[in-house]
Each structure stands twice: as structure tokens, then as C-alpha cells.
Amino acid sequence: MIKRYLLLFSLLICLWCNAQPAESNASSLFYALRTKVLTVHDYVADVKMKINVAYMRLPDLKGKLYFKYPDKIKFERNGGISILPKKNMNLAMSNLIPQGKVMVIDAGYDTLGGKKVHVIKVVPEDEGNIVLSKLWIDEQALVALRTETTSKDGTAKMELTYGMYISQALPDKVVLYLDVKDYKLPKGVTMDYDDNETNSAIKSSGTKKSSKGTIQITYLNYSINTGLNDDFFNSNTK
Amino acid sequence: MTQLLRIELYKIFSRPRTYISFAIIAAISGVIQLAMLSDGGSFVNFALQGVNEQFDIQGKVLNGYLVTYITLQSLLIHIPLLVALVGGDAFAGEASMGTLRLLLTKPISRTQLVLAKFSGSLVYTLLLLIWLAIVSLGVSLLLFGTGDLINLKSDAFVLIMHNDILWRYAAAFAFAGIAMMSIASLSILLSIFADNAIGPIISTMGIVIVLTILSNLELPLFTLIKPYLLTTHVIGWKGFFDDPVPYHAIGNSALVLIIYTIVFLAASIIFFNRKDIKS
Numbered sequence: 156m157i158k159r160y161l162l163l164f165s166l167l168i169c170l171w172c173n174a175q176p177a178e179s180n181a182s183s184l185f186y187a188l189r190t191k192v193l194t195v196h197d198y199v200a201d202v203k204m205k206i207n208v209a210y211m212r213l214p215d216l217k218g219k220l221y222f223k224y225p226d227k228i229k230f231e232r233n234g235g236i237s238i239l240p241k242k243n244m245n246l247a248m249s250n251l252i253p254q255g256k257v258m259v260i261d262a263g264y265d266t267l268g269g270k271k272v273h274v275i276k277v278v279p280e281d282e283g284n285i286v287l288s289k290l291w292i293d294e295q296a297l298v299a300l301r302t303e304t305t306s307k308d309g310t311a312k313m314e315l316t317y318g319m320y321i322s323q324a325l326p327d328k329v330v331l332y333l334d335v336k337d338y339k340l341p342k343g344v345t346m347d348y349d350d351n352e353t354n355s356a357i358k359s360s361g362t363k364k365s366s367k368g369t370i371q372i373t374y375l376n377y378s379i380n381t382g383l384n385d386d387f388f389n390s391n392t393k
Numbered sequence: 394m395t396q397l398l399r400i401e402l403y404k405i406f407s408r409p410r411t412y413i414s415f416a417i418i419a420a421i422s423g424v425i426q427l428a429m430l431s432d433g434g435s436f437v438n439f440a441l442q443g444v445n446e447q448f449d450i451q452g453k454v455l456n457g458y459l460v461t462y463i464t465l466q467s468l469l470i471h472i473p474l475l476v477a478l479v480g481g482d483a484f485a486g487e488a489s490m491g492t493l494r495l496l497l498t499k500p501i502s503r504t505q506l507v508l509a510k511f512s513g514s515l516v517y518t519l520l521l522l523i524w525l526a527i528v529s530l531g532v533s534l535l536l537f538g539t540g541d542l543i544n545l546k547s548d549a550f551v552l553i554m555h556n557d558i559l560w561r562y563a564a565a566f567a568f569a570g571i572a573m574m575s576i577a578s579l580s581i582l583l584s585i586f587a588d589n590a591i592g593p594i595i596s597t598m599g600i601v602i603v604l605t606i607l608s609n610l611e612l613p614l615f616t617l618i619k620p621y622l623l624t625t626h627v628i629g630w631k632g633f634f635d636d637p638v639p640y641h642a643i644g645n646s647a648l649v650l651i652i653y654t655i656v657f658l659a660a661s662i663i664f665f666n667r668k669d670i671k672s
Contacts, residue, residue, distance in 0.1 A: 212636040213552040229451070235555060236452035236541040338443050342547045342611060346466065348631040349619070350642030 181261035181275045184292055189252050191297055192324045197223040197383040200325075201375040204230070206238060208368035210338040213238070220372070225254070227388040240333060240370060241308075251304045251313065253279035253288055267291055267300050284308070298324045309334055320377050328373050335368040394505060401513030405479055411517065414475035415524050421471065422528040425464045426536055429455060441543070444550050456540030457533035458558050462634065464529040465565070472521070472569070473576045473601045473627075474594075479517045480580030481593035483510040484665070488588040494670050503666045507581070511658055514577040519570055526566050544634045551636050561638075565630035568647060572627040575650045576601065578657035579623075585665050626650050 204216040218232035230237040262274040270293060277288040284306045291301035298321060302313045311333060318327035405411055429436065433455040441450060487493035497503065542558050544551040553561070576597065583593035604624040607615050619625050629646035632639045 210548060211550045211552075213550075214554060214636075232452060232541075234453065234540065236450060236454055236543065236552060238552070239449045239451070241447055241449055333447075336447060338548065338550065340443065340545060340547045342609060345545060345547045346609060346628060346631075347547050348628045348635075348642075348646075349625065350632060350635075350639040 181273070182259040184273060184294060184297075185257070185259045185275055185277055185290070188290070188292060188297055188299060188324070189254075192252055193224070195224070195323050195325060196380050197221075198325065199378045199381060199383070202230075203373045203375065204238075205371040205373075206368070207371070208335050209366075210335075211238075211368075220374075221383060221387065223383045223385070223388065227383075227385065229388050240331065251285075251288065251302050251311070252290070252299075253277050253283065253285045254281075255283070256280040262289065265291060270300070272300055296321055298326075320374075320379075323377075323379060325377055325379070326374060328371070331370040331372070333368050333370065335366055337366070394509065397501060397505060397509040398512050398516075401509050402516060405513050405517050410482075411479060414478055414521055417471065417475060418468070418521065418525050419528045421468060422464050422525070422532065425467060426460060426533060429460050429463070430536065433460075440545055450543075453538070453540040454543060455537060456542075456555075457530070457535070457537040458540060458542040458555070458562075460533040460537055461530045461562065462542065462544065464533070465525075465630070468525070468529075470602065470605065472525070472573060474598050475521060476514070476518050476573050476576045477580040477594045477597035477601075480514045480577040481584050481587075481597055482590040483514060483581050484584040485587040485590045485593050486584075488670075489590060497670060504662050507658070507662050507665050511578060511581055511661070514581060515574055518573045518577050522566055522569055522573065526562070530562055542634070546635070549635075551634065553634065553636065561633040565633045568630040568633070568643065571647050571650050571654075572629065575623060575627070575653040575657065578654045578661065582657045582661045582664070585661055585668060621649075623650070623653055 198221075200220045200222075202218060202220045204218070206213050206216070216230075216232060216235075216237065218230055218235070218237060221227075221229040221231065228239065230239050257280060258278045260276040260278070262276050265272050265274050272291040273294050275290050275292065277290065279285055279288075285304055286307065287305045289303040290299045292299050296317065298315070298317055300315055302311075302315075304311050304313075311331065313332070314330045315326040316328040317325075320327070437454050437459075438445070441454070444450065484493065487496060496506065501509075539555050539558075541555050542553045544553065579600065580593055580597040583596045584590070587593045601624060604622050608619060608622050608624045608628075626646035626649045629643050629650075632643040632646070
């Protein structure tokens with residue numbers, strides 16, 4: 156009987172020992188990634204943005220994307236109009252990773268584009284906008300290849316591709332998936348010119364009236380830690 | 394014929410009322426520009442509130458191109474009225490003054506007279522549109538500068554780059570010329586049946602207003618007739634501010650308007666040739 160209890164006890168100890176490194180491994184992976192991401196305090200990048208939202212008809216937007224930690228972001232198009240998703244769907248990686256004390260949960264491994272990635276879930280212990288972050292991390296390069304951030308405003312999914320700036324965890328290409336609300340103005344106000352041609356052209360191009368949208372940003376180059384001023388982000392001409 | 398056109402143009406431009414149209418266009422355009430200068434930001438925020446819920450739109454949204462678009466949109470109903478002021482007066486004005494019979498004693502055919510009156514109205518209409526381009530586009534660009542254009546449709550948000558706009562305005566004004574030509578021919582046709590200019594002017598306006606309402610009512614009853622209504626095609630200029638530009642639909646609208654013009658003009662010639670001129 157005592158032998159049985161000893162066996163069961165040692166089995167539990169073994170299971171606990173096995174589980175502990177996994178959680179601590181996930182935690183250390185998260186903290187290492189966060190430290191790497193936070194080395195970039197600000198950046199200026201030449202970008203090309205493609206917004207694919209059912210009700211928006213825009214050409215590709217080229218311009219400069221300015222970022223300053225923690226959440227300041229501005230897109231300038233040489234005097235032109237720029238469009239960015241609202242701040243709750245921030246494009247900067249550092250804003251999608253919870254800050255302060257967090258609880259890290261190991262969610263196992265997954266494969267993204269043929270690459271084995273470590274999946275972790277991060278729950279912030281401090282009260283903030285982010286409720287839960289799920290990160291798909293390439294352990295070798297120490298970069299997140301996919302994020303799924305649930306905030307009080309909804310869930311934002313992002314896929315990241317890296318190139319020249321992988322050492323600073325800055326992506327070459329980001330695809331942001333977002334939920335899009337319906338857009339409608341009364342026809343009596345807009346007095347639209349009814350033509351079936353544009354509608355059929357949009358249909359044939361494969362853009363369907365969908366509640367989902369994507370924003371694809373291609374980063375052409377970065378200037379990192381240039382010391383951007385906070386006031387720069389406050390100017391907004393309408 | 395050239396001499397006849399010259400006389401018609403002299404008649405049109407020697408009347409003070411002709412210049413009222415130019416003053417009205419300048420006034421409307423000026424009022425809109427003033428309003429946009431003083432509180433354009435609020436207007437833009439209100440118009441974009443549906444998009445602003447999800448997106449931050451930064452940059453110079455309120456620019457000369459947008460103000461011009463708003464001005465043209467507001468003048469949608471007024472320009473046909475101003476065109477009708479001259480077209481409606483073409484024959485009825487002569488009849489009310491008692492000069493029509495005298496005019497027809499000259500060695501000119503009635504058809505030539507209709508064509509001369511139509512050409513005179515057309516020149517006036519084109520000058521009106523050029524004036525509109527100067528006071529709306531020219532002045533707005535001076536006051537507000539250039540920038541990308543946001544076009545809000547009932548179901549779409551269209552953004553046009555600043556270097557891709559000017560040709561659209563040129564095309565839109567050219568299209569407006571075709572559209573107003575049809576209105577001018579309608580008012581000339583109505584003018585033939587009246588002995589007082591007010592009748593055809595008000596009738597033209599009434600037709601435009603009723604047809605505009607029918608064109609904008611989203612009722613199945615009117616869906617069938619909409620493609621044949623004059624006012625459905627008059628706003629074809631807006632197509633140039635869409636992406637992609639519906640060239641086929643715009644071409645179709647231009648064709649419908651030209652057909653309307655030919656029909657109205659032919660009817661004017663037929664009815665005027667048959668008319669018993671008593672004054």
C-alpha cells in the first residue's frame with residue numbers, strides 16, 4: 156500500500172517537473188521577445204499600404220509611417236490624406252504585446268508556412284485595454300509571426316513577415332485582419348449616379364461585401380530610434 | 394446662320410437677366426466657400442462619422458477639390474433653372490414682346506431660327522459652366538489648396554489621389570455641358586408653346602424637380618422607368634469621381650442625353666414650323 160502511494164507521489168512529482176519547464180520556457184520566451192521588441196523606442200518607415208475593405212475604394216497608399224513607443228503612430232502621405240485603423244487596432248508590435256505583469260500560458264506548437272512556431276497565450280495581470288494576446292513565436296529568430304490580440308474593443312489578428320530588420324523584430328510586411336462595420340449613407344443625401352458597371356467590376360475583382368477587411372503594409376525601410384517628439388503626433392489637419 | 398447666331402447672342406447678352414445667372418452661381422459658390430472656411434472641419438467630421446468609427450483619417454481632407462464637389466452637388470438643381478431662364482425665354486420672350494412675327498418676316502426659315510436660338514442658348518450654357526468652373530474650382534483651389542478627394546457615396550468611400558483629379562473635373566464639366574444642352578432644348582421646346590417666358594421656365598423647372606425626385610426614389614414602381622428619365626443621366630458627371638470610372642455607363646448616359654436633345658430639338662422645329670404665329 157505504501158509502495159503504491161510512493162509510486163503515485165513520484166509520478167505526480169514527475170508530471171509537475173515536466174510541466175514547470177514548459178510554462179517557464181514559454182514565460183522566458185515571451186519576456187525575451189518583449190525585451191527585443193521594446194529596444195525600438197521609435198521608428199520612421201517608408202511604407203506601402205493596401206486597404207482591402209468592402210466599402211472602401213482606394214489606391215495603394217505610399218507614405219511615411221511614424222511610430223513612438225508605447226502607442227503613438229502617424230501615417231503621412233506628402234500632403235495627401237492618410238487612413239489608419241483606430242488606435243485599438245494598433246499596427247505596432249510593441250502595442251500588441253501586453254506590458255507589466257503577465258501570466259503566460261503555453262499553448263503548444265503549431266506550423267506557420269512550414270515553420271514550427273511556439274504558441275503562447277498572455278494574460279495581463281494589470282487592468283488595461285488588452286484582455287488576451289496569443290502569439291505564434293519563431294523561437295530561433297525570436298520574432299512573432301502571428302498575433303491575435305483580444306482587447307475591450309474586439310479582436311485584431313496580424314500576420315508578420317520579416318526580412319532585413321529581423322534583428323530588431325521589425326517586420327517587412329504586416330497583414331492586419333479586422334472586423335468592419337457596415338457603411339451606409341442615405342441615397343437622398345448622396346444623390347448617387349446609378350451605374351451597374353462599377354458594381355459589377357467590383358464583383359468581378361473578387362471584392363465581396365464582407366464584414367472582414369485586411370490592411371497590408373509593406374515596409375520598405377526603417378530609421379530606428381531617431382528620437383521623435385511627442386508633439387509631432389498631435390498635429391492632425393482635417 | 395452665323396449672322397443669325399450673332400444676333401441671338403447679342404439679344405441674350407444685352408438682357409440684364411442673363412447676368413443674374415452668373416451672379417447667382419458666384420453667390421452660391423461664394424456662400425459655400427465661406428461656410429467651409431469658417432466651419433468646414435465640423436462638416437467634414439459629420440460627413441465622415443461613419444468611417445471615423447473605425448479609421449483615423451488624417452491630412453488635408455478639406456481642400457479645393459472637395460469644396461468644388463460639394464458646390465457642384467448643391468448646384469444640381471439650380472443650374473437647370475438658370476439654363477431654363479434663357480431657353481424658356483427664346484421664343485416666348487419674343488412672343489410676349491410682339492417681335493416674333495416681325496422676326497419671321499426676315500428671309501430666314503423657321504428651322505434656321507430654332508437652330509439659331511438653340512445655338513445661342515448652348516453658348517450661354519457653356520459660358521455658364523465655364524463661369525461655374527472658374528468660381529467653384531478656380532476660387533476653391535485658391536482658397537483651400539489642392540489635396541486628395543474623398544467622395545462619399547451611399548455605399549462606398551472613394552479616395553482619389555490629387556494628381557488624378559483635374560482631368561475628372563474637366564470631363565465632368567464637359568459632361569455637364571451635354572446634360573445642360575438637353576435641358577436647354579427642353580426649355581426651347583416648351584417656349585414655343587407659350588406667349589410668356591415665365592411659363593416655360595417654370596415648366597422646365599417643374600419637370601426637372603419631379604423627375605429628380607422620381608430618379609432618387611428607391612421604389613420598385615419607378616425602377617423600370619428610371620433608366621429612361623432625363624434626370625437619371627443628368628448626374629452622370631458624378632461617374633468620373635468613382636473608382637473605377639464607369640465609362641460605359643457614362644457613355645450610355647451621354648448618348649441618352651444627346652438623343653433627348655435631338656428629340657426636343659426636332660420637336661421644336663416641327664411644332665414651330667406648324668405654329669400659327671399671332672404675335
